[in-house]
Amino acid sequence: MFLAGCYQEVITLGSYVRAFHRDKFYQLTAEVIEVALPEGVLTEYVMESYERSYLSILIALSYFNLDKKEEALVELRQSMMDENAHIYNHGNDPVITLLHAAIWSNFDLNVARPFWKKLSEDKNVSSEVQSFSQERVQEIDGNKKFEGTWRIFGLGYMPRLTWKTDFIKRENGPYKIMPTRNFPKTCSTNSTILMPTSSWVQKLSKRYEADYHPLLYTKSVVRVPFGFTYGVLGVTTGVAAGATGCAIGAYANSSSLCADSLNAAGYIIKKTGNMVEYVMAPDLRHWEKMPTAFFITRGNIDQSVPCLFDVELNLMTLHTLAR
Incomplete structure (x- = not known):
């Protein structure tokens, strides 16, 4: 203005x-x-x-x-x-x-x-x-x-x-x-x-x-365990999704279902890093x-x-x- x-x-x-x-x-x-x-x-x-x-x-x-x-x-x-x-x-x-x-x-x-x-x-x-x-x-x-x-x-x-x-x-x-x-x-x-x-x-x-x-300093330090916890939950969810998908695929004799599940698991694990970074990021508002x-x-x-x-x-x- x-x-x-x-x-x-x-x-x-x-x-x-x-x-x-x-x-x-x-x-x-x-x-x-x-x-x-x-x-x-x-x-x-x-x-x-x-x-x-x-x-x-x-x-x-x-x-x-x-x-x-x-x-x-x-x-x-x-x-x-x-x-x-x-x-x-x-x-x-x-x-x-x-x-x-x-x-x-x-x-x-x-x-x-x-x-x-x-x-x-x-x-x-x-x-x-x-x-x-x-x-x-x-x-x-x-x-x-x-x-x-x-x-x-x-x-x-x-x-x-x-x-x-x-x-x-x-x-x-x-x-x-x-x-x-x-x-x-x-x-x-x-x-x-x-x-x-x-x-x-x-x-x-x-x-x-x-x-x-x-x-602000204390909150940023205390937030670290939460960030790592979210990361562990994300990786665990990805591994569980891949293992479950492959188990169902083996039961149904569908190799494509296992492959799709592993791809989804990889995507979840990959995005987990972004979530951890998002949670632990400083306040950059200015x-x-x-x-x-x-x-x-x-x-x-x-x-x-x-x-x-x-x-x-x-x-x-x-x-x-x-x-």
Whole structure:
């Protein structure tokens, strides 16, 4: 809706979604039953912290596009609060920090400076982001004048996700969640920066860490015996179906019946693996139509911008997120 220019609809619907998917409401029955079922089948989705903050930013930009600056600044501050809120899904994100730094630089450098400073000292971001942010801090401290405002573009869409289990070591939770393709590499010039949203996938993996969501972690570990039990039942059913079919076929002197029974048994056993994977899979629900990277610039977009034109062609769709 934002890309289509439906700014009032973004404000109305976005505010509703943020209000009703912000907090976790526990239902004992659903939580207990879900131990034997895939995660998320019976429980409502709770927005990730970066999703809440990004939604607030979109609402703020919608207000800006409707020439309602005061309301927009209120929403930007709401996004800042969402970043630091100690609720179910919580945690700061460097991509959101970069968006705040760029947007606030267009309105209030005193507010923008702490965001640039935070990025310049963040050991979890690349050296490119740290250096770029440090330059912005030096500009602000030196009262340097520069032309143009920061413009923000979303690049492509996030890749699909896959996962694998790690129930033995469990150093960072029982699941490792990974993208099916690589994110663009971080790149910067004097007036541009391209930053991937790979930290958002890392945040999804953090859902299952014991010290982050103890209940989710416990449910995923307890669910393992159920998964193996379903697997054993599936294999047993397949073997029983094949043996029974062949026994009846021998009694009826029908070789085709035995062959068909063995084929059916093989199919059941084969699909048992899919059922085990389905039951033991992590909850991968997230907003899929999110940018795979953000391109932020206060210069012109042309062939001289290596950060942008070194990106794979299938990711080259730019979505304007700011005027």
